[in-house]
Amino acid sequence: MKMKAAVLREIGAKRPYALSGPVRIEEVELTPPKEGELLVKISGGGLCHSDLSIINGHRARPMPLVLGHEGSGEVVEVGVGVRDIKMGDPIVFQFSASCGVCINCLSGRPQLCETHNVARAKGHLMAGGSRLKDGKGQEIAHQSGVSCFAEYAVIDRGTAVKVDSDLPLADAAIFGCAVMTGVGAVLNTARIRAGDTVACVGLGGVGLNGLLGAKVAGAEKIIAVDISDDKLGLARQLGATHTVNARDTDHVEQILDMTGGGVDYAFEFSGSVAATETCYKSIRMGGEVVIVGLAPNNSLFTFNPADIVNSEKAIRGSYMGSCVPVRDIPRYIELYRQGRLPVDKLINRSISFDEVNDGFDKLSDGLAIRQILEPHRA
Ligand SMILES: NC(=O)c1ccc[n+]([C@@H]2O[C@H](COP(=O)([O-])OP(=O)(O)OC[C@H]3O[C@@H](n4cnc5c(N)ncnc54)[C@H](O)[C@@H]3O)[C@@H](O)[C@H]2O)c1
Ligand SMILES: [Zn+2]
Ligand SMILES: [Zn+2]
Known part of the structure; x- marks a missing residue:
């Protein structure tokens, strides 16, 4: 299927990004989910400093790349062999899928999964290869198996955590990185x-x-x-x-x-x-x-x-708050529900595709905490 996505092709663009425009909105091709994968319609994608560090060249990733690793959405297609998640389920992405059989997964540290680490470095999903291509047929990399600054994403089943959130689903994106990483560092790592x-x-x-x-x-x-x-x-x-x-x-x-x-x-x-x-x-x-x-x-x-x-x-x-996402994201959502983690106070605004470069200027200048891209917003 064809869809719109925020693609980064070069690093180190001049500031302000609103003028140099390092993140371009392109029409890209997304191939259907393979066995063990899901197609997700994106509700929200949070702008995190880790995305900014790719744009400004502080951290290397394969290019070109569809950005975004903190996000949420709704499952719209289920690949062969996926039995525990269905169409219509609301999910939050977690950016370190796990294989369940490497030594780190088996030691209770899925955030350090060796298989995912290799796939992430290549910009691929864990089953191998990318599901993203540009208009000329060139492969585009996934960011940490998520790439949620797009209308849709194909992901490994393990990247999705089913949620039941009181927050609007777009805002629940924040649980996928900022909450898991920050709260987890304190409660799990330390x-x-x-x-x-x-x-x-x-x-x-x-x-x-x-x-x-x-x-x-x-x-x-x-x-x-x-x-x-x-x-x-x-x-x-x-x-x-x-x-x-x-x-x-x-x-x-x-x-x-x-x-x-x-x-x-x-x-x-x-x-x-x-x-x-x-x-x-x-x-x-x-x-x-x-x-x-x-x-x-x-x-x-x-x-x-x-x-x-x-x-x-x-x-x-502390990587990803040493979290076991399937255990911890629902726990943190429950703490939000109890009023003990008022993470909604950290969301400044929702933005459309046109505002992504400006959003990264704001993040870079310390003028925003979390901005949520809503790709289906007019
Ligand atoms: N470990 C992980 O799994 C993980 C996950 C997500 C993000 N991160 C990283 O966490 C960091 C924070 O991400 P974010 O999205 O909250 O970034 P952010 O840009 O929103 O916040 C960074 C803050 O640090 C402040 N700061 C800069 N220099 C400082 C200094 N010398 N002393 C004190 N404060 C200073 C800035 O003013 C800003 O408020 C980034 O480096 C990001 O890449 C790590
Ligand atoms: Zn992040
Ligand atoms: Zn593993």
Whole structure:
């Protein structure tokens, strides 16, 4: 079938993107779902910094590519062999399908599935190949098996999580990345305990979800850190007990003073080495840095190995919030329903295809948290 999709062909375009237009809306060919796959009509696609990092060249992906990894939609066709999902089911995408048989899947870490990792690097689905072609017959890559900045998507069955959401389905897209990644980093990766002290460094869609997750877990102090005063203001409304502007030269001292020597956990939610340094310097002896943001591919972070030993500090990564999406997305939706994860407050606006480049300008300039592309909107 033919459909409209947001295609990226080149990286590193000049800003503003609203003028240079790196994301083009093209008519592309989508082949039907194969065995074990689904065709989904897209309701919403959230603009995440990870998409922006592909556009600006910070993170490499095969080109050309249909963008989008945070999204939601309705199943409209079911491939052979899929028995547990039917036409009309509302779903949220999760961007790391899992094979169920590799060592990581079998160890309860499906977000690290080895088969999916190989498919993602090629821009393919797990059964092999792409289902997307352009008008000249050239293959177009899938982004993380999702590519939801399009009218439709063909996906692996495992990319879909059935949902029953009180949110409009388009807005439920936010559960697929920002919520799962931010809340999961706190509840699954770090497993913080009630009474712990936490710093959330970087307050975009992912970091503000981390803050909400820390509140759910009963953190005693939640220190919100960003370079934007507007983001700090929003963090206070959402439950931060303290705020610190990372542009202040003494911002680390402020955090150490607030906590009598450092936080138990510092979460890096911005994708910058400067923020990672803030995190590392802000943890107490025995504390832990959890890096969630994806810094540019060529960036490096240095630390003194003896310091890690003497003070038993830890630095660890968190991919997709260490989530088991089929378990965690419905849990987080239930927390939303109870009013404990008010993620609707993180959605600024819905946009149409024409506004995608401008949307990435806004994300880049820190002027929006989550913007939801609604591809069927007139
Ligand atoms: N680990 C994962 O699975 C995963 C999943 C999704 C997104 N990500 C990554 O998470 C990061 C955040 O994504 P997002 O969509 O929330 O981005 P965003 O652009 O909305 O938010 C980033 C925030 O960091 C702030 N910031 C920048 N430099 C800072 C500094 N030195 N100190 C403190 N704050 C600083 C910005 O002002 C902004 O508010 C990105 O790097 C993204 O690629 C990781
Ligand atoms: Zn994302
Ligand atoms: Zn696997």
